[in-house]
Amino acid sequence: MRRLSAAALPVLLGLLAAPAAAQPRKADEAFRFFAEEGRASTALRRVAPTQGSPVPVDVITAEEIAASGVVNLWDLLRFRVGLDVIEGRSSAGSNRAVVSVRGTPRDNSHELLVLLDGRSLYDPRSGVTLWEQIPVQLQDIERIEIARGPNAALYGSNAGLGVINILTRRPSGPLKARAAARAGTGRFGELSAAGESSGERGGLRLSATSRTQGGAPLAADPPAQGHDFLRDHTGNFRGWARVGEATIDLSAGIDKQDFGKTTGVKPQGRMTTNFQLARLERPLGPDSTLELRVSRNESLSSDFPDSAGRDTSSRFWQYDTEGLHTISWGDGRLVTTYGAAWRYAASGSNYLYGATSLRTNRTVRGFLHQTIQVTPTVSIMGGLNNETANAGGYHKDFQGAVLWAPVEEHAFRASYSRANIKPQILHRYADFNFDIGNGFMGGHLAGNSSLNPSPLTNYEAGWRGLFLDKALTFELTGFYTEIRDHINLDQTSGPNVFNMTYDNTNTVILRGLEAAMRWRAGPGRSLYSNYTQETVRDQDGHAIYLNTTPRHKVNLGFDWALPLDLRASMNAGWKDAYKADSTSGAAQEDVPAFWRVDARVSWSPSAWLELFLAGQNLERPYRREYVDNLLVPRRIQGGAVVRW
């Protein structure tokens, strides 16, 4: 009996304590209050990177950008789950990086939609993103949201395998300024400056970056630089004003590049890109927001005349408008977003389209997206996009998803999506000769006017869990994607020695698993690791799809604030072997598995000054990633940042 009492006592005490423990702590209750109020009152956005998203969303913050020490925008994406980055210049000389989501990296990867503050960045000629020409500076980026998986129901065509949204800093607070200088190996030098100020009714930010660097080393002779130089100048403006209840955002930017090229036929190129954007957001009530956006962008590329004296310059420009209305109703349990968009894209060239110097594409679309909170733990969402374009045809995209969050820290999701990859101007109307080596213009590319949109079907499921007071995040996603009527560039018969055209008959299947972990140990202290496994099957057996995707990728790194105002960060990534291939040439290259290591150390002796030393590709002097006969060099750079 005594033994029983001794054993029963802790149980009894536990039972007595249980009601007290079941009571929410005061802090938990306070956090719950603010979370509920946030859901009830703040303005709704379209796709927020939260537990409630139907696709996995990864976010790169301004702090991570500053801690990374990277020089190029695309290097920010290298170590993220589900993404693949290859540095290399296509034969057109204009696309230094190939960024892909969920496989099939190639220089004309047009299944990925890249946005800058919501404005589409794809080149309307071919549907690709020309990363080196994006008129944005690293110092202006507030965050980058990477949504993996189809999102065409909201964003329209080409949002097939993912959407990357680059969001720039909105001026806030009193007058402040920043200037930075850095220099490094490979004749690298960069100066940048930015200033901003804002008040209650408006704000203004101006920024500029000027960079010069030597060309990339040649694969055949690494000490020799294949490109003699790259000079890049970027300027941006961003302002906002509050007019009554409406907020108007204005932004503009220009990027100008001069660079040397590997080809002796056109040894030098120039690219100029500019854009203007106006955005209006107005609440129509406590649960209703109207957003209107108008933008224009233009890109000019000119290769200095070749030996035959031909004008090979080209230009494209685009006008974009979009309006959407978001309403929360049924006491916040239902959220409806609907809207419409119109786009006019034009491409002018004296050599790309045969005898016709101007090709245009008009796109109109309407969309509706609905979220329903069925129970406090289960939500369903669905979306529909209807789109038509004179060069791309008509298509419907849709999405359905179920989210189940049995407890606040854990969310499971399953989704089915249909998105379409639309043919672009070049796919339909191309008609030009190209160099097949040693200046011999023996190749011909012909467009195909009967191309249709490629329907992409995606099934995926995932889990996201938070632990240790939400400081530790785990995420797991599995997906199966089928792209039918895939647009391929294939060899055909024709008037020249080597003839290429686009066809629409292939089927590509992608399967994968993505796992990620991030632990935020405190301010300025975080570490992460992620793993991506991808396999590709292709009906026609194209090497460019079957073998270009590394089967396994592992990344890990940290960012750690140290004593004495020091800070260290490191990113390391291992990539399985792959075959480098290009849609714009016959060359292929087997790239063995490799590690890449980037690191940065900084010291802030005072509030206004930071000194840093950073390096990319540290573990070897040169690495080949692509088929362009160029290597990615090790880069060591150092510099200073001054803030007022």
Place this chain on the structure above:
Amino acid sequence: MVMRSALLALLLLAPVAARAAQALVVVSEPLTPSFREALDGFLAEWGEPVDTASAGRALPPGSRAVVVAFGGRAAARARRDGTPMIVALAPGYRDEGRAAATVRVAMTPSPERFISALAAAGVRRLLAVREVAADPDFLKRAAAAGERAGVRVDEGILSSPDGLPHLLRHDGVLADAVWLAPDPGTVNPENFGAAREFARARSLPFFAPAAGLVMDEVRGDLTVSFRECGREAARAARELLAGRVTTKVVYPPAAGDITAVLKSTSPSASR
């Protein structure tokens, strides 16, 4: 208090009494302890019968002299009515073009009281973190009051949900105290933890955004309790009915149990 809360919960679920009261109280769902505490304070101060309704249900028919809304959802529900309104515990609510009089009960003490609490704590430069969409008037007034009292208030504006560590590193380097404004977009466990770690690493006082978040190494000088918000809502409703309210925002007194709050903080937080 427990009995009163239980009674209130029953009242919210029960049909409205036949005799319409002068005031209608609308409460957000779910009826969490925060709202119960505020309602308790309201009932204690008001002392008269009220009609009550949940924001998740249709408002009871009949006209009243004043509507008191607790929470953003309740305010959104009640704003469609043309009755003068008191809004409390709704830090994200914005009164957008409502014709009838609306008085908001702040979740902070008055800017002058706010500054005097900081001055008493020996603070000379405060980093006040708020979200970009939050109402800036409070900090503007606090900055003006601070100029007179020798306390500088720097606004750190949070423009992204994950931006606090970056903001603290860049805007917090010269501050000798940190405060998170009671905004829905600012207050969450991640931001609270980051601010507390930042203050702890630099031996700075960290002022909590709400009374419930006063804990070890976190001070409560700048907080008001939910109960006081409820009491202030009752006082404002009475003033509104008497035609004496001229301001759009009223401030409850600071936490009455500050002494107890300060005792609970560790010595390292006091400078």
